[in-house]
Amino acid sequence: MASIDVCLSPNLLPLYNLEGKLVIVVDILRATSCMVTAIAHGIDHIIPFDNLEDCAALKTEGYLTAAERDGQQVEGFDFGNSPFTYMGPELKGKNLAVTTTNGTACIKQSEGAKEIGIGSFLNLRAVAAYIRTTKSDVVIACSALKGKPNAEDTLFAGALIELLPELLPESDNCLLAQTLWVAAKENPTAFINLTTHVQRLQKLGIVDDIAFCMQPDIYPIMLLMQEGKIRKA
Amino acid sequence: MASIDVCLSPNLLPLYNLEGKLVIVVDILRATSCMVTAIAHGIDHIIPFDNLEDCAALKTEGYLTAAERDGQQVEGFDFGNSPFTYMGPELKGKNLAVTTTNGTACIKQSEGAKEIGIGSFLNLRAVAAYIRTTKSDVVIACSALKGKPNAEDTLFAGALIELLPELLPESDNCLLAQTLWVAAKENPTAFINLTTHVQRLQKLGIVDDIAFCMQPDIYPIMLLMQEGKIRKA
Numbered sequence: 001m002a003s004i005d006v007c008l009s010p011n012l013l014p015l016y017n018l019e020g021k022l023v024i025v026v027d028i029l030r031a032t033s034c035m036v037t038a039i040a041h042g043i044d045h046i047i048p049f050d051n052l053e054d055c056a057a058l059k060t061e062g063y064l065t066a067a068e069r070d071g072q073q074v075e076g077f078d079f080g081n082s083p084f085t086y087m088g089p090e091l092k093g094k095n096l097a098v099t100t101t102n103g104t105a106c107i108k109q110s111e112g113a114k115e116i117g118i119g120s121f122l123n124l125r126a127v128a129a130y131i132r133t134t135k136s137d138v139v140i141a142c143s144a145l146k147g148k149p150n151a152e153d154t155l156f157a158g159a160l161i162e163l164l165p166e167l168l169p170e171s172d173n174c175l176l177a178q179t180l181w182v183a184a185k186e187n188p189t190a191f192i193n194l195t196t197h198v199q200r201l202q203k204l205g206i207v208d209d210i211a212f213c214m215q216p217d218i219y220p221i222m223l224l225m226q227e228g229k230i231r232k233a
Numbered sequence: 234m235a236s237i238d239v240c241l242s243p244n245l246l247p248l249y250n251l252e253g254k255l256v257i258v259v260d261i262l263r264a265t266s267c268m269v270t271a272i273a274h275g276i277d278h279i280i281p282f283d284n285l286e287d288c289a290a291l292k293t294e295g296y297l298t299a300a301e302r303d304g305q306q307v308e309g310f311d312f313g314n315s316p317f318t319y320m321g322p323e324l325k326g327k328n329l330a331v332t333t334t335n336g337t338a339c340i341k342q343s344e345g346a347k348e349i350g351i352g353s354f355l356n357l358r359a360v361a362a363y364i365r366t367t368k369s370d371v372v373i374a375c376s377a378l379k380g381k382p383n384a385e386d387t388l389f390a391g392a393l394i395e396l397l398p399e400l401l402p403e404s405d406n407c408l409l410a411q412t413l414w415v416a417a418k419e420n421p422t423a424f425i426n427l428t429t430h431v432q433r434l435q436k437l438g439i440v441d442d443i444a445f446c447m448q449p450d451i452y453p454i455m456l457l458m459q460e461g462k463i464r465k466a
Contacts, residue, residue, distance in 0.1 A: 007380055011245055014381045147248045149241055151383070151405045172384045172428040179416045195405040198277060 003137045005170035006157040006177045008149035010106040014124050015143060022136040023113040024127060024160070026120065027143035029192075029201065031103025032121040033147040033213040035230060036064075037083040038079045039202060040122075040219035042092035045231040048104035049097060056178065058097035066098045071204045083122075089149045106143040107225065113139070118223035118230060121188075121216045128163040130222040140177075151195045152214075153179050154190055159216075176211060236370045239390040239410045241382035242340040247439070255369040256346040257360060259353065260376035261385040262425075262434060263314045263436035264336025265446035267299075268447040268463060270316040273355075273452035275325035281331060281337035291330035301401045304437045304458040312391040315442050315449075316355075322424045339376040340458065346372070349354060351463060352401040354389060354449045355423075363455040363466060371400065375412075377419045385447075388414050388421055 007016050015032040026032055035046055038073035043064075052067055052074060059065050066079035073080025081100055096103055110116050114136060119127045131138055140160060142153035158181025161167075161174055169175065184191035189211055192198050198210055240249050259265055268279055276297075277392050282288035284308060285300055299312035306313025314333055331337055342348050347369060352360045364371055375386035384395060391414025394400075394407055402408065417424035422444055425431050431443055455466040 008241065009245060011248070011381075012242060012380060015244070069380055109247070125453050147245060149245075149406055149409060151408055155410060169429070171376070171381050172430055173343060173382055175384055176387060176409070176413060176425055180412055183412045183416050196402070209403055 001168050002135055004144065004167040004174060005052070005138070006140045006161070006162060006173040008142050008154060008173060009147050010109045010141065010143040011147040013109050016139055017045045018110060018113040018139060019113050021139055022115045022117060022131065022134055023110040023139045023141050023205070024117045024119040025107050025110055025141045026142065026153045026157055027100070027103030027106060027157045028120060028131040028211055028213050029197065030209055031098070031100040031217070032118050033122055034081055034083050034086055034121045035118050035223060036120045036219050036221065038086035038091060038096055039223055039232055040095040040221055041087050041088060043086070043096050044093055046096045046098055047229055048107045049099040050105045050108045055097045055099040061149070063097040066096060068100045068113055070101060071201055071206065082206070083212055084208065091114070093102040102145060103182065105139055111222065116225040118162065118194060119156060121159070121214055123221055124156070124159060124216045125163065125181050126220045126222045128160060131164060134213070145197050150197050151180070152192045152197070155184055155192070159185070170214045234401050235368055236403040237373070237394060237400040237407060238371070239373045239375065239394070239406040241375050241387060241406060242377040242380050243342045243374065244380040246342050249372055251340040251343060251346040251370070251372060253347050254372050255348045255350060255364065255367055256374050257350045257352040258336065258340050258343055258370045258374045258376065259320045259386045259389045260333070260336030261353060261389055261446050263316060263442055263446055264331070264376065265351045266302065266334040266355055267314055267316050267319055268331070268351050268433045268456060269452050270440060271324060271329055272456055272465055273454055274320050275306035276319070276329050277326055277331045278464040279331055280462055282332040283338045283341045284331055287351065288330045294331040295457060296328045296333040297331060301333045303334060304434055304439065315439070316445055317441065321363045335376040339374055340463045343374050344361060349458040351458070352389060352393065354392070355451045356446055356454055356456070357392060357397060357449045357451045359455045373439070378430050383414070383430050385430070388417055388425070391415070392418070417451060428448065
């Protein structure tokens, strides 16, 4: 019987043995939601970076570049971290280099895993379906907010676990995530509107992004990272 | 307006600025529950250690010694980590040196704080009352299970926050803890019986301890650490 576990912060990932496992990285607001949106709209592959310099350098290789720090787009990059900017027909067949405050750092820290998948509400059931086809143990790696666990990634973990009752919960973090999800699932957007993280984004004028990122199953695609590149599985 | 925050794991404590703050360390199963019980039954003060050697050395200074690793008493020490062993009349006026897997390590990691208090369900309202008398910002430091957040410490955090609506929640971890508490508070013991941590303790024959430690307000005392010694405030 395969197992499932949740890691609430990338700072706790060193406590988890990722060897041989499938890690699902999640950063609902907004890195992984943007990745799913971009690839659903025709981006071929995405390379995640944990720093601005390496990410910017990919411009010379013809990549579109995206960078977000503290909720806002960084000057000199083509994109920030809003899913609505990743919907244009001009994306088709292009590649994207991305760095964000939390999500891409979490991907880099998951690199000891056998496989890395990208999770968001936008592709929730596609992620669950992919997990069902593998025999791997799974760790859901929440990107958190500068290391502190956050509500929206934890909710996603609870939602995903609910879809996979056949997997054995590995630690009490599964119960924490599931309980949170059960408490919030009638209206997850209302729930996360209570959070300081969302209130901070709203102060930056980021409102539509939040409602968009909380929608389940808009894009029925699974993304995997292979040799440093994230693409459709 | 003073603030309150929750740190779900000692491994995340470096992300919190503890300077000038009151940290409430909690290890419901069972270190902080035992400390409250022992002092309620007449122990004068407790010195926490993060290693067995330093703890054992206090024997030569007339201290009773207690050590727990992986749920069980360590050979050569007077006590393990069961609250029922801290209720005898022979404890009166004695001092205790303690080391446990999670709780005492969390206390050591909180030493940058202005004040360190000891929290458990057994003295829940006394902790809330003490917090109300201070003007300090508060961080509830959960001892977790070998670094991974656990249900019972998180529940305690939620219960304590519920008693202090006048404090400003500092991060979304307050919302996580409160939501968990609201979901579980009708029967917190039934809730934590679902956890792997409790199931592991039950396999070790530790059943009564768990029910005991989940009882609110058995001992209306506040404990503070001063100059390395924990005693009644």
